[in-house]
Amino acid sequence: MSSVIDEIVREGAQQMLAAALRAEVAAYCAQFADERDENGHRLVVRNGYHEPREVTTAAGAIEVHAPRVNDKRVDPETGERVRFSSAILPPWARKTRRWSRCCRCCTCMGSRRRTSGRRWASFWARPRACRRPRSPS
Structure with missing residues (x-):
């Protein structure tokens, strides 16, 4: 009985995390939707998904498919490209x-x-x- 409940909790956690990551990426892309390059293409767009990875949570290990963002903006001070990094699931995170x-x-x-x-x-x-x-303190 508990294994069924555990599986339901894990699936729910996986779906909620996926929805939160999609919403975060959508908000980020919408924030820079007006920025265009010289050809009229958007500088910040979604670009598929990263490789799935396993994250250990209190609900157990869940597989995460994090959305990918292609951010072509350049930082004027450093001259390097700006990179999107999720606040919900940082690239290095494997455990909560x-x-x-x-x-x-x-x-x-x-x-x-x-x-x-x-x-x-x-x-x-x-x-x-x-x-x-x-x-x-």
């Missing part, structure tokens, strides 16, 4: 932040050692507010 934090926590707690059971027991015995380190 929450999942990465969990992996770091497991490593710090010694999940591969014999003493890990005792450490985890003491970790979960603490109040919830004490588990998450506070960020410096």
Whole structure:
């Protein structure tokens, strides 16, 4: 029963992420729709999809097909082409932040050692507010 639910959650997460990425790219392209080159072609256009990649989320591993943007604008200061980079799914991301934090926590707690059971027991015995380190203000 739980495997069916897990699959539904993964598919839902995959569809929501795909929709969010498409909306982000559409907004980016619409923002620069009026910019044209000397031949009248748009400088910022969609250009298919990147190779699919797997991203590990709290819902499990999902395959992502991120849309590609061809941005031909040139930065006047550096002379280099401007590149689109998704704020939702950066090019280097393979895990969500929450999942990465969990992996770091497991490593710090010694999940591969014999003493890990005792450490985890003491970790979960603490109040919830004490588990998450506070960020410096």
